[in-house]
Amino acid sequence: MSAAKTPVFITGGTGYIGKRLIKILLGEGLGVTALVREQSVNKLPTGSIPVVANPFDAASFADLIPPNSIFIHLLGVSHPGPKKKSLFHSVDLASLKASIAAAKQAEVKHFVYISVAQYPTKIMGDYQEVRRQGEEAILASGIPSTFIRPWYVVGPGHYWPLLFNPIFKLLELIPSTSVQAKSLALVSLKQILLTFKSLVLNPPQAPNTVVEIADIKKIRSFQL
Numbered sequence: 024m025s026a027a028k029t030p031v032f033i034t035g036g037t038g039y040i041g042k043r044l045i046k047i048l049l050g051e052g053l054g055v056t057a058l059v060r061e062q063s064v065n066k067l068p069t070g071s072i073p074v075v076a077n078p079f080d081a082a083s084f085a086d087l088i089p090p091n092s093i094f095i096h097l098l099g100v101s102h103p104g105p106k107k108k109s110l111f112h113s114v115d116l117a118s119l120k121a122s123i124a125a126a127k128q129a130e131v132k133h134f135v136y137i138s139v140a141q142y143p144t145k146i147m148g149d150y151q152e153v154r155r156q157g158e159e160a161i162l163a164s165g166i167p168s169t170f171i172r173p174w175y176v177v178g179p180g181h182y183w184p185l186l187f188n189p190i191f192k193l194l195e196l197i198p199s200t201s202v203q204a205k206s207l208a209l210v211s212l213k214q215i216l217l218t219f220k221s222l223v224l225n226p227p228q229a230p231n232t233v234v235e236i237a238d239i240k241k242i243r244s245f246q247l
Contacts, residue, residue, distance in 0.1 A: 029132060030054040030089035031223060034078055034122055035097030037066040040137070040176070043212070044095070044219050045071050051224065056092075058084055079117050081124035088129035093223055094166075095135045096122045103150045111153040119157045123164045133226045134166045135219065140174040140236055142206035162231060169222055169232040171215070173239060178212025185209070206236065214242040 031048055035041045036057030048055050049070045056072040064073045076084035078098055088094065099115040100107050119136070126134055138154040139147075161168045175184050194204035218239050 028053070029223070029226075030056065030092040031095060032056045032058070032074075032088045032092045032126075032129075032131070033095040033097065034058045034118065035099065036068075036071065037063050038097055038101065039178075039181075040212070040215060040219075041097045042066070042068055044097075044216055047216060047220055048223060051220070053223065054089065056087070056089055058098075079121050081121045081128065085125035085128040088125060088131060090129070091132050092129070093133045093135060093226065094122065094126045094129075094131040095219065095223075097137055098122070099137075103147070105146055105149065108149040111150055116153050116157055116160075120160055123160055123166070126166055127164050131166065133222075134161055134164075134168040135222055136161055136168065136170050137215075138170045138172045140172050140207055142203060144207070167226075167230045169227055169234060171218055171222075171234045171239070172236065173210045173215060174207045174236060175209050176212055176215050177209050181212075208236050208240065210236060210239045214239050217242045 031053055033041060033045065033055060036045050036059060041057075045055050045057060045068045049068065054072070055070070056074055057067050058076055058078055059067060059073050061075045064075065067073055074084055074087045076087065096119055098118045100110045103111070123134070136157060138158055139151055141151060141155060144151065158170050177184055188209065191204050191208060194200040218234060
């Protein structure tokens with residue numbers, strides 16, 4: 024089976040990134056199956072195949088993952104912030120562990136996980152730690168994987184950080200702050216979507232790959 028025809032299974036398909044990504048993948052002629060709650064089926068893009076199941080129970084959807092598929096895990100707490108530490112564990116990490124178990128049982132071809140930049144911060148340290156634990160759990164499973172590590176994704180409804188972009192650019196030029204500024208730089212929604220699209224159409228040959236902000240920012244244009 025060619026990479027272009029590899030089926031895709033996705034969690035978080037009704038979310039900010041997920042619903043846009045599904046439309047793009049469908050436009051490429053790929054079959055997309057999405058794990059979804061019953062009350063959210065109508066939020067999925069037309070053309071995708073819904074799987075109504077419990078995202079915290081691998082047994083409820085493992086048998087419904089298409090053979091030899093690429094598994095994309097996007098499910099997580101929306102608008103993560105310092106006050107959501109418990110939810111990062113009960114939602115983000117718990118759902119990921121269920122997805123790993125289901126993906127391993129289904130013998131998926133590749134597991135793609137949207138993580139977060141790992142440059143140490145105080146305000147989002149709990150979120151970064153949970154995502155780090157998520158990466159470790161995937162690696163321990165032995166499933167070929169790719170981790171995408173943005174910091175903040177700028178797009179519709181999320182443009183306010185652009186106000187600080189000139190400051191970020193200045194900090195990148197100052198030796199004492201350059202590494203931190205580049206490690207926590209903004210990326211666009213278009214860049215993230217194209218990154219996912221590229222990974223699906225051309226999966227990495229290495230068993231485990233990390234896509235950092237610098238890699239994401241190399242993607243400069245993309246027609247949605």
